[in-house]
Amino acid sequence: MSFWxxxxxxxxxxxxxxxxxxxxxxxxxxxxxxxxxxxFSVGTHKxxxxxxxxxxxxxxxxxxxxxxxxxxxxxxxxxxVGTIIAGFTLNAYPHLIHYGDLFWMxxxxxxxFFGLGIRVGILFLFLNLTSIIFYxxxxxxxxxxxxKPLNLExxxxxxxxxxxxxxxxxxxxxxxxxxxxxxxxxxxxxxxxLLDRNAIIEEQNExxxxxxxxxxxxxxxxxxxxxxxxxxxxxxxxxKEAKEQFSQAINRIMVMSLIHRKLYQENELAKVKIASYxxxxxxxxxxxxxxxFRTKINxxxxxxxxxxxxxxxxxxxxxxLVSNSIKHAFSEITSGEIQIQITQLSEDDFNLxxxxxxxxSEPKNTTTFxxxxxxxxxxxxxxxxxxxxxxxxxxxxxxLKNIDIEK
Numbered sequence: 001m002s003f004w005x006x007x008x009x010x011x012x013x014x015x016x017x018x019x020x021x022x023x024x025x026x027x028x029x030x031x032x033x034x035x036x037x038x039x040f041s042v043g044t045h046k047x048x049x050x051x052x053x054x055x056x057x058x059x060x061x062x063x064x065x066x067x068x069x070x071x072x073x074x075x076x077x078x079x080x081v082g083t084i085i086a087g088f089t090l091n092a093y094p095h096l097i098h099y100g101d102l103f104w105m106x107x108x109x110x111x112x113f114f115g116l117g118i119r120v121g122i123l124f125l126f127l128n129l130t131s132i133i134f135y136x137x138x139x140x141x142x143x144x145x146x147x148k149p150l151n152l153e154x155x156x157x158x159x160x161x162x163x164x165x166x167x168x169x170x171x172x173x174x175x176x177x178x179x180x181x182x183x184x185x186x187x188x189x190x191x192x193x194l195l196d197r198n199a200i201i202e203e204q205n206e207x208x209x210x211x212x213x214x215x216x217x218x219x220x221x222x223x224x225x226x227x228x229x230x231x232x233x234x235x236x237x238x239x240k241e242a243k244e245q246f247s248q249a250i251n252r253i254m255v256m257s258l259i260h261r262k263l264y265q266e267n268e269l270a271k272v273k274i275a276s277y278x279x280x281x282x283x284x285x286x287x288x289x290x291x292x293f294r295t296k297i298n299x300x301x302x303x304x305x306x307x308x309x310x311x312x313x314x315x316x317x318x319x320x321l322v323s324n325s326i327k328h329a330f331s332e333i334t335s336g337e338i339q340i341q342i343t344q345l346s347e348d349d350f351n352l353x354x355x356x357x358x359x360x361s362e363p364k365n366t367t368t369f370x371x372x373x374x375x376x377x378x379x380x381x382x383x384x385x386x387x388x389x390x391x392x393x394x395x396x397x398x399x400l401k402n403i404d405i406e407k
Contacts, residue, residue: 030058072116079112216260259315298339359391384398
Protein backbone atom coordinates (compact mmCIF):
# COMPACT_ATOMS: atom_id res chain seq x y z
CA MET A 1 0.00 0.00 0.00
CA SER A 2 1.11 3.60 -0.69
CA PHE A 3 1.76 6.33 1.87
CA TRP A 4 -1.49 8.00 0.78
CA UNK A 5 -3.46 4.76 1.38
CA UNK A 6 -2.11 2.89 4.44
CA UNK A 7 -2.70 -0.80 5.11
CA UNK A 8 -5.31 -1.48 7.83
CA UNK A 9 -5.84 -4.96 9.32
CA UNK A 10 -9.55 -4.67 10.05
CA UNK A 11 -12.53 -6.54 8.57
CA UNK A 12 -14.78 -3.56 9.31
CA UNK A 13 -14.95 -1.38 6.21
CA UNK A 14 -16.37 1.52 8.27
CA UNK A 15 -13.33 1.55 10.59
CA UNK A 16 -11.06 1.37 7.54
CA UNK A 17 -12.88 4.32 5.98
CA UNK A 18 -12.59 6.38 9.18
CA UNK A 19 -8.88 5.65 9.49
CA UNK A 20 -8.11 6.49 5.86
CA UNK A 21 -10.05 9.76 6.12
CA UNK A 22 -8.18 10.77 9.30
CA UNK A 23 -4.84 9.73 7.75
CA UNK A 24 -5.32 11.66 4.50
CA UNK A 25 -6.69 14.79 6.20
CA UNK A 26 -3.72 14.95 8.59
CA UNK A 27 -1.37 14.70 5.59
CA UNK A 28 -3.19 17.62 3.93
CA UNK A 29 -3.13 19.58 7.20
CA UNK A 30 0.63 19.03 7.53
CA UNK A 31 1.21 20.33 3.99
CA UNK A 32 -1.18 23.31 4.23
CA UNK A 33 -0.25 24.65 7.66
CA UNK A 34 3.47 24.10 7.08
CA UNK A 35 3.18 26.07 3.83
CA UNK A 36 1.24 28.86 5.56
CA UNK A 37 3.74 28.93 8.42
CA UNK A 38 6.60 29.38 5.90
CA UNK A 39 4.70 32.11 4.03
CA PHE A 40 3.92 34.08 7.20
CA SER A 41 7.35 33.53 8.76
CA VAL A 42 8.62 36.49 6.75
CA GLY A 43 7.71 39.64 8.62
CA THR A 44 5.75 40.10 11.79
CA HIS A 45 2.43 38.31 11.60
CA LYS A 46 0.45 37.69 14.75
CA UNK A 47 -1.26 34.65 13.23
CA UNK A 48 2.07 32.85 12.58
CA UNK A 49 1.96 30.99 15.88
CA UNK A 50 -1.50 29.60 14.98
CA UNK A 51 -0.15 28.01 11.78
CA UNK A 52 2.84 26.64 13.69
CA UNK A 53 0.52 25.17 16.34
CA UNK A 54 -1.72 23.63 13.66
CA UNK A 55 1.36 22.14 11.94
CA UNK A 56 2.53 20.56 15.21
CA UNK A 57 -0.98 19.16 15.86
CA UNK A 58 -1.17 17.71 12.34
CA UNK A 59 2.32 16.13 12.47
CA UNK A 60 1.66 14.70 15.95
CA UNK A 61 -1.67 13.22 14.80
CA UNK A 62 -0.02 11.67 11.75
CA UNK A 63 2.68 9.98 13.82
CA UNK A 64 0.05 8.72 16.30
CA UNK A 65 -2.01 7.20 13.48
CA UNK A 66 1.05 5.56 11.95
CA UNK A 67 2.12 4.04 15.27
CA UNK A 68 -1.20 2.92 16.79
CA UNK A 69 -3.46 2.39 13.75
CA UNK A 70 -6.30 3.83 15.88
CA UNK A 71 -8.32 6.71 14.51
CA UNK A 72 -10.93 7.33 17.23
CA UNK A 73 -8.63 9.29 19.59
CA UNK A 74 -7.57 11.44 16.63
CA UNK A 75 -11.17 12.29 15.79
CA UNK A 76 -11.67 13.45 19.37
CA UNK A 77 -8.34 15.28 19.50
CA UNK A 78 -8.69 17.13 16.19
CA UNK A 79 -12.35 18.00 16.83
CA UNK A 80 -11.58 19.49 20.26
CA VAL A 81 -8.35 21.29 19.27
CA GLY A 82 -9.87 22.49 15.99
CA THR A 83 -12.94 23.89 17.76
CA ILE A 84 -10.77 25.74 20.29
CA ILE A 85 -8.36 27.18 17.68
CA ALA A 86 -11.11 28.21 15.22
CA GLY A 87 -13.20 29.83 17.96
CA PHE A 88 -10.20 31.64 19.42
CA THR A 89 -8.97 32.91 16.03
CA LEU A 90 -12.46 34.05 15.05
CA ASN A 91 -12.85 36.20 18.15
CA ALA A 92 -9.28 37.19 19.05
CA TYR A 93 -8.05 38.70 15.76
CA PRO A 94 -10.40 41.48 14.66
CA HIS A 95 -8.02 42.66 11.90
CA LEU A 96 -8.19 39.35 9.94
CA ILE A 97 -10.65 38.15 7.32
CA HIS A 98 -12.36 35.15 8.92
CA TYR A 99 -13.68 33.30 5.86
CA GLY A 100 -11.22 30.50 6.52
CA ASP A 101 -12.30 30.12 10.15
CA LEU A 102 -15.91 29.57 9.12
CA PHE A 103 -14.90 26.91 6.57
CA TRP A 104 -12.69 25.17 9.15
CA MET A 105 -15.65 25.10 11.53
CA UNK A 106 -17.78 23.42 8.87
CA UNK A 107 -14.99 20.89 8.35
CA UNK A 108 -14.71 20.23 12.10
CA UNK A 109 -18.46 19.65 12.38
CA UNK A 110 -18.48 17.28 9.38
CA UNK A 111 -15.38 15.51 10.69
CA UNK A 112 -16.89 14.94 14.14
CA PHE A 113 -20.21 13.72 12.72
CA PHE A 114 -18.40 11.22 10.49
CA GLY A 115 -15.90 9.91 13.03
CA LEU A 116 -17.69 10.28 16.38
CA GLY A 117 -21.37 9.80 15.60
CA ILE A 118 -24.50 11.92 15.63
CA ARG A 119 -24.62 12.85 19.33
CA VAL A 120 -20.99 13.99 19.50
CA GLY A 121 -21.39 15.71 16.13
CA ILE A 122 -24.32 17.70 17.50
CA LEU A 123 -22.16 18.69 20.49
CA PHE A 124 -19.43 20.13 18.26
CA LEU A 125 -22.07 21.76 16.05
CA PHE A 126 -23.39 23.55 19.14
CA LEU A 127 -19.89 24.61 20.32
CA ASN A 128 -18.88 26.05 16.93
CA LEU A 129 -22.26 27.69 16.45
CA THR A 130 -21.80 29.33 19.87
CA SER A 131 -18.44 30.77 18.73
CA ILE A 132 -20.05 32.15 15.56
CA ILE A 133 -22.93 33.75 17.48
CA PHE A 134 -20.49 35.29 19.96
CA TYR A 135 -18.41 36.65 17.06
CA UNK A 136 -21.43 38.20 15.35
CA UNK A 137 -22.89 39.78 18.47
CA UNK A 138 -19.57 40.96 19.97
CA UNK A 139 -16.74 41.32 17.45
CA UNK A 140 -18.21 41.55 13.95
CA UNK A 141 -18.54 45.35 13.84
CA UNK A 142 -15.00 45.81 15.18
CA UNK A 143 -13.72 43.30 12.64
CA UNK A 144 -15.38 45.18 9.75
CA UNK A 145 -13.91 48.54 10.88
CA UNK A 146 -10.34 47.17 11.22
CA UNK A 147 -10.19 45.32 7.88
CA LYS A 148 -7.50 46.54 5.47
CA PRO A 149 -6.83 45.77 1.80
CA LEU A 150 -5.06 42.44 1.32
CA ASN A 151 -1.53 42.25 -0.03
CA LEU A 152 -0.32 39.51 -2.38
CA GLU A 153 1.05 37.39 0.44
CA UNK A 154 -2.22 37.46 2.38
CA UNK A 155 -4.26 36.74 -0.76
CA UNK A 156 -2.10 33.70 -1.50
CA UNK A 157 -2.49 32.41 2.04
CA UNK A 158 -6.25 32.96 1.91
CA UNK A 159 -6.54 31.13 -1.42
CA UNK A 160 -4.53 28.17 -0.11
CA UNK A 161 -6.44 28.03 3.18
CA UNK A 162 -9.92 28.26 1.62
CA UNK A 163 -9.07 25.82 -1.17
CA UNK A 164 -7.78 23.17 1.21
CA UNK A 165 -10.70 23.69 3.59
CA UNK A 166 -13.22 23.26 0.76
CA UNK A 167 -11.32 20.21 -0.57
CA UNK A 168 -11.32 18.65 2.90
CA UNK A 169 -15.06 19.30 3.35
CA UNK A 170 -15.74 17.78 -0.05
CA UNK A 171 -13.56 14.77 0.77
CA UNK A 172 -15.42 14.14 4.04
CA UNK A 173 -18.71 14.20 2.11
CA UNK A 174 -17.22 11.93 -0.58
CA UNK A 175 -15.96 9.46 2.03
CA UNK A 176 -19.36 9.42 3.72
CA UNK A 177 -21.17 8.71 0.45
CA UNK A 178 -18.58 6.09 -0.52
CA UNK A 179 -18.96 4.23 2.78
CA UNK A 180 -22.74 4.48 2.52
CA UNK A 181 -22.64 2.87 -0.95
CA UNK A 182 -20.25 0.20 0.28
CA UNK A 183 -22.49 -0.53 3.25
CA UNK A 184 -25.52 -0.78 0.97
CA UNK A 185 -23.61 -3.09 -1.37
CA UNK A 186 -22.52 -5.38 1.48
CA UNK A 187 -26.03 -5.33 2.92
CA UNK A 188 -27.44 -6.29 -0.48
CA UNK A 189 -24.95 -9.18 -0.81
CA UNK A 190 -25.61 -10.35 2.77
CA UNK A 191 -29.36 -10.15 2.20
CA UNK A 192 -29.09 -12.28 -0.95
CA UNK A 193 -26.97 -14.84 0.92
CA LEU A 194 -29.51 -14.87 3.75
CA LEU A 195 -32.36 -15.39 1.28
CA ASP A 196 -30.46 -18.30 -0.31
CA ARG A 197 -29.80 -19.85 3.11
CA ASN A 198 -33.42 -19.39 4.12
CA ALA A 199 -34.53 -21.09 0.92
CA ILE A 200 -32.22 -24.04 1.65
CA ILE A 201 -33.36 -24.21 5.29
CA GLU A 202 -37.01 -24.04 4.23
CA GLU A 203 -36.47 -26.84 1.72
CA GLN A 204 -34.68 -28.95 4.34
CA ASN A 205 -37.43 -28.18 6.86
CA GLU A 206 -40.09 -29.33 4.40
CA UNK A 207 -38.16 -32.55 3.80
CA UNK A 208 -37.80 -33.18 7.53
CA UNK A 209 -41.46 -32.35 8.13
CA UNK A 210 -42.49 -34.82 5.45
CA UNK A 211 -40.16 -37.44 6.91
CA UNK A 212 -41.42 -36.95 10.48
CA UNK A 213 -45.04 -37.08 9.31
CA UNK A 214 -44.29 -40.29 7.45
CA UNK A 215 -42.72 -41.75 10.61
CA UNK A 216 -45.81 -40.86 12.67
CA UNK A 217 -48.03 -42.31 9.93
CA UNK A 218 -46.12 -45.59 9.88
CA UNK A 219 -46.10 -45.84 13.68
CA UNK A 220 -49.86 -45.31 13.65
CA UNK A 221 -50.28 -48.02 11.00
CA UNK A 222 -48.10 -50.43 12.97
CA UNK A 223 -50.15 -49.83 16.10
CA UNK A 224 -53.32 -50.41 14.09
CA UNK A 225 -51.90 -53.73 12.93
CA UNK A 226 -51.21 -54.67 16.55
CA UNK A 227 -54.78 -53.69 17.46
CA UNK A 228 -56.15 -55.83 14.62
CA UNK A 229 -54.07 -58.80 15.73
CA UNK A 230 -55.29 -58.39 19.31
CA UNK A 231 -58.90 -58.22 18.12
CA UNK A 232 -58.44 -61.43 16.12
CA UNK A 233 -56.93 -63.06 19.17
CA UNK A 234 -59.78 -61.73 21.30
CA UNK A 235 -62.38 -63.36 19.04
CA UNK A 236 -60.80 -66.76 19.73
CA UNK A 237 -60.99 -66.38 23.51
CA UNK A 238 -63.94 -67.90 25.39
CA UNK A 239 -63.36 -66.30 28.80
CA LYS A 240 -65.33 -63.08 29.36
CA GLU A 241 -62.73 -61.79 31.82
CA ALA A 242 -59.90 -62.43 29.34
CA LYS A 243 -61.87 -60.62 26.62
CA GLU A 244 -62.23 -57.60 28.90
CA GLN A 245 -58.49 -57.59 29.52
CA PHE A 246 -57.87 -57.71 25.77
CA SER A 247 -60.35 -54.84 25.27
CA GLN A 248 -58.50 -52.72 27.83
CA ALA A 249 -55.15 -53.47 26.16
CA ILE A 250 -56.63 -52.60 22.76
CA ASN A 251 -57.95 -49.29 24.11
CA ARG A 252 -54.56 -48.37 25.54
CA ILE A 253 -52.85 -49.07 22.22
CA MET A 254 -55.56 -47.07 20.45
CA VAL A 255 -54.63 -44.12 22.66
CA MET A 256 -51.06 -44.26 21.32
CA SER A 257 -52.26 -44.76 17.76
CA LEU A 258 -54.55 -41.74 17.94
CA ILE A 259 -51.67 -39.58 19.22
CA HIS A 260 -49.54 -40.40 16.18
CA ARG A 261 -52.50 -39.88 13.85
CA LYS A 262 -53.02 -36.44 15.33
CA LEU A 263 -49.32 -35.62 15.08
CA TYR A 264 -48.98 -36.27 11.35
CA GLN A 265 -52.19 -34.30 10.73
CA GLU A 266 -50.91 -31.23 12.64
CA ASN A 267 -48.69 -28.50 11.20
CA GLU A 268 -46.75 -28.37 14.48
CA LEU A 269 -45.31 -31.87 14.73
CA ALA A 270 -44.18 -31.68 18.36
CA LYS A 271 -47.57 -30.70 19.85
CA VAL A 272 -51.19 -31.90 19.79
CA LYS A 273 -54.37 -29.84 20.13
CA ILE A 274 -55.48 -31.16 23.48
CA ALA A 275 -59.25 -30.49 23.36
CA SER A 276 -59.88 -32.08 19.96
CA TYR A 277 -57.59 -35.00 20.81
CA UNK A 278 -59.35 -35.83 24.09
CA UNK A 279 -62.79 -35.41 22.47
CA UNK A 280 -61.91 -37.76 19.64
CA UNK A 281 -60.23 -40.20 22.02
CA UNK A 282 -63.29 -40.29 24.29
CA UNK A 283 -65.63 -40.87 21.35
CA UNK A 284 -63.42 -43.72 20.09
CA UNK A 285 -63.41 -45.35 23.55
CA UNK A 286 -67.20 -45.02 23.71
CA UNK A 287 -67.65 -46.58 20.27
CA UNK A 288 -65.39 -49.50 21.19
CA UNK A 289 -67.38 -50.35 24.31
CA UNK A 290 -69.70 -53.33 24.15
CA UNK A 291 -72.45 -51.77 26.26
CA UNK A 292 -74.30 -49.87 23.55
CA PHE A 293 -75.08 -47.29 26.25
CA ARG A 294 -75.75 -43.72 25.14
CA THR A 295 -73.15 -41.46 26.71
CA LYS A 296 -72.57 -37.75 26.07
CA ILE A 297 -68.96 -36.59 26.47
CA ASN A 298 -67.98 -32.88 26.64
CA UNK A 299 -64.37 -31.68 26.65
CA UNK A 300 -63.23 -28.14 27.42
CA UNK A 301 -59.61 -26.96 27.75
CA UNK A 302 -57.99 -23.60 28.47
CA UNK A 303 -54.69 -25.04 27.14
CA UNK A 304 -54.53 -25.20 23.37
CA UNK A 305 -51.61 -27.57 22.78
CA UNK A 306 -49.23 -29.82 24.71
CA UNK A 307 -46.26 -31.93 23.69
CA UNK A 308 -45.66 -35.66 23.61
CA UNK A 309 -44.33 -35.95 27.16
CA UNK A 310 -47.62 -34.67 28.54
CA UNK A 311 -50.18 -35.90 26.01
CA UNK A 312 -49.23 -39.61 26.24
CA UNK A 313 -49.85 -40.08 30.00
CA UNK A 314 -52.78 -37.66 29.82
CA UNK A 315 -54.39 -39.67 27.01
CA UNK A 316 -53.89 -42.94 28.90
CA UNK A 317 -55.38 -41.30 31.99
CA UNK A 318 -58.53 -40.22 30.11
CA UNK A 319 -58.75 -43.69 28.58
CA UNK A 320 -58.86 -45.33 32.01
CA LEU A 321 -61.40 -42.82 33.36
CA VAL A 322 -63.79 -43.02 30.40
CA SER A 323 -63.52 -46.81 30.19
CA ASN A 324 -64.25 -47.19 33.90
CA SER A 325 -67.20 -44.79 33.69
CA ILE A 326 -68.74 -46.66 30.78
CA LYS A 327 -68.26 -50.03 32.50
CA HIS A 328 -69.16 -49.19 36.08
CA ALA A 329 -70.95 -45.84 36.45
CA PHE A 330 -74.12 -45.93 34.36
CA SER A 331 -75.84 -49.18 35.33
CA GLU A 332 -78.70 -47.49 37.19
CA ILE A 333 -79.44 -44.49 34.92
CA THR A 334 -80.88 -44.14 31.42
CA SER A 335 -78.33 -41.71 29.95
CA GLY A 336 -74.77 -40.93 30.89
CA GLU A 337 -72.85 -37.69 30.75
CA ILE A 338 -69.11 -37.11 31.16
CA GLN A 339 -67.52 -33.68 31.64
CA ILE A 340 -63.76 -33.25 31.07
CA GLN A 341 -62.30 -29.82 31.84
CA ILE A 342 -58.69 -28.60 31.83
CA THR A 343 -57.94 -25.32 33.60
CA GLN A 344 -54.62 -23.44 33.37
CA LEU A 345 -53.13 -22.66 36.79
CA SER A 346 -49.70 -21.37 35.76
CA GLU A 347 -47.20 -21.78 32.94
CA ASP A 348 -46.51 -25.40 33.87
CA ASP A 349 -49.43 -26.36 36.16
CA PHE A 350 -53.00 -27.24 35.22
CA ASN A 351 -56.10 -28.83 36.75
CA LEU A 352 -57.90 -31.76 35.14
CA UNK A 353 -61.49 -32.20 36.32
CA UNK A 354 -63.32 -35.39 35.31
CA UNK A 355 -67.00 -35.74 36.25
CA UNK A 356 -69.62 -38.33 35.34
CA UNK A 357 -73.24 -38.42 36.50
CA UNK A 358 -73.21 -42.09 37.50
CA UNK A 359 -72.57 -44.19 40.58
CA UNK A 360 -69.60 -46.53 40.30
CA SER A 361 -70.50 -50.08 41.21
CA GLU A 362 -67.52 -52.31 40.57
CA PRO A 363 -67.97 -56.10 40.96
CA LYS A 364 -66.15 -57.57 43.95
CA ASN A 365 -63.93 -59.78 41.79
CA THR A 366 -62.84 -56.85 39.60
CA THR A 367 -59.12 -56.02 39.76
CA THR A 368 -57.97 -52.60 40.82
CA PHE A 369 -55.40 -52.33 38.03
CA UNK A 370 -57.30 -49.48 36.34
CA UNK A 371 -57.41 -47.41 39.53
CA UNK A 372 -53.77 -48.12 40.24
CA UNK A 373 -52.88 -47.07 36.69
CA UNK A 374 -54.76 -43.78 37.20
CA UNK A 375 -52.63 -43.10 40.28
CA UNK A 376 -49.42 -44.05 38.42
CA UNK A 377 -50.23 -41.80 35.44
CA UNK A 378 -51.02 -38.87 37.77
CA UNK A 379 -47.64 -39.35 39.45
CA UNK A 380 -45.96 -39.50 36.03
CA UNK A 381 -47.33 -35.99 35.42
CA UNK A 382 -45.90 -34.86 38.78
CA UNK A 383 -49.42 -34.49 40.13
CA UNK A 384 -51.95 -35.66 42.65
CA UNK A 385 -55.49 -37.01 42.40
CA UNK A 386 -58.59 -36.65 44.53
CA UNK A 387 -61.80 -38.67 44.09
CA UNK A 388 -65.24 -37.69 45.39
CA UNK A 389 -68.49 -39.62 45.00
CA UNK A 390 -71.97 -38.26 45.58
CA UNK A 391 -75.53 -38.76 44.38
CA UNK A 392 -74.82 -36.41 41.50
CA UNK A 393 -71.94 -38.51 40.25
CA UNK A 394 -68.26 -39.24 40.62
CA UNK A 395 -65.67 -36.45 40.49
CA UNK A 396 -61.94 -36.83 39.85
CA UNK A 397 -59.76 -33.76 40.43
CA UNK A 398 -56.16 -33.83 39.26
CA UNK A 399 -53.51 -31.19 39.81
CA LEU A 400 -50.89 -31.93 37.15
CA LYS A 401 -47.81 -30.44 35.49
CA ASN A 402 -47.08 -29.81 31.84
CA ILE A 403 -43.84 -31.78 31.82
CA ASP A 404 -42.99 -30.67 28.28
CA ILE A 405 -41.94 -27.25 29.64
CA GLU A 406 -38.22 -27.29 30.44
CA LYS A 407 -36.95 -25.07 33.25
